[in-house]
Amino acid sequence: MSVTAFLTDSTLCIGCKACEVACKEWNGVGEDGLEWSGYSYDNTGAVGASTWRHVKFVEQAPVPGVGGNAGEQASWTFSSDVCKHCEEAGCLEACPTGSIVRTEFGGVFIQPDVCNGCGYCVVSCPFGVVERNQSDGRAFKCTFCYDRQKVGLQPACAKACPTESIKFGEIEHLRGEAKKRVDELRRRGMDDAQIYDPTDTSVAGTHAMFIVRGDPRTYNLPPSPEVPTVHLKNAWRSSAIAAGLLLGGALLAFLTDGRDGR
């Protein structure tokens, strides 16, 4: 048993969606409906209650000479998105039932038999991952294949990935691997390769790191995700002041009223 993580390397992803299929089949996740988005080959849009792995098809303006694209064609990259399993997880802190827990592998897991569908985790996730299932009422997201990890297997998506774009392993080992891979990519001329793992923000790093080329915002990876608990102090202070004002105001109003007499 060790603390584990995903490392999703977008430079190796071929957009086959095997991870999406493997995830849905292993976890018994329902279909997302058939609607054409018009956004490249991506008709799902984002991770959600019925999409725990989601392959992004990132079409960008052509960059001649880079990645082998012809000048008149768009550059095309893929990246498999997933729950980030934050070190400081907004959903976990917000859950009022204790349904959301941290597993022994470091992942964030929603116990489906406890969740009562209050929806507070949905508004507390800085990555927009958790979603309430419309038909079921409960919140769902990637389980980090807790059941598989329990018996020593790697998560379904990582196992199904044909190019090892999704790597799974011990977190510190993967951090080292990520650094090595980025160094290698840079040596090969891909100066814009970088690791996305927001350790310098209040989420304090994730158990799902990404290697992307260029600005992570192109992949909808936020530059400064924040765990909502950072706002607690400010909000409760305001609440205490409001309670004090209400109590003091009511006392003042009724005491002076009484003295005046009617």
Add this chain to the structure above:
Amino acid sequence: MSDPIPIRPDNAESLRRERRLDDIRREAERHGQLQVVGARPAGAPFPQASPENGYYQIPLLKQPPWTWEIPLYFFVGGAAGASAVIGAIADYTGADRELVKHARWIAAAGSVISPALLISDLGRPERFLAMMRVFKIQSPMSVGVWTLLGFSTAAAAAAFAGFLNDRYGPSLPVRVLENAGQAASLAFGLPFSNYTGVLIGATAIPVWNKNAGDLPLHFGASGLGAAVGLLELMGHRRSRALQALGLGAALFEMWEGIRIETRSHAELDPLKHGASGWITRAGGMLSGPVPMALRAASLFSKKRSPNLRRWAAMSSIAGSLITRLAWVHAGHVSARDWKLPLTDNRRQP
């Protein structure tokens, strides 16, 4: 060439589909291209992902999954909490017995309606009791549920004891229940009247967390305005204490409105622009300047016109409800704003 197969739409569905073909043809004739999802005519700019546009401008954040019950719960809870505080203080300072009784009724009504609203919004209402497995100080939802439970029990006990007292005359056990219920409903009412501001303030929704330090005060004042308004509508339009509290709440709401309008942050846009902006303004006007003016007019009018206070009361109640709807609506608009999560808020060294 053979004749085209004659089309005889013989049911509503095929008729609709035929009309759709006509529509498509008309749009193509008029605009030279079709604006439907998935259709990108040759040569048209294809959607691009970029640091500025993010991933095809698809919003990162999920919208709040809550239904109409939640803004209504914010309104009811705020009014009930403030009302319990008013009732208890009125009792301790020896004010009018009727006022104390009515304030308790409002609190007791809120103590029944609030949990009903909260439970019916759950994805799995039958699992409400799962909320009571734990107490988590870092979860405003958990703290709020326990506050609600304490408040509901206390407010209902105080009102029930008051009823027993009126019906069967005073007795020691009833007095103990009444005093304990009242004291506890005061203690729980204070946080209950404004904690919903913490609840939405400490979230990932930009327009909410940007105002985390304002929302509890704002919601507290809104709840106080509604509680005063309800008591005035129940006949207490001569109480100087209620007039003073109503003026205080309206004054604070006016200040909050000015604060919203004068600060300029991209996160605050939903409070100022579009439908959510106008709902916010309507709620702000009805909570602040309108009752303020009516109460001032009443103060300086002959016989301190209770009629003007009736209008002020109705304005405050409507304003309080609309304010809660506005903030929830603004949260939805804010979550849909794909630009906000892409801005880098880290302090530059």
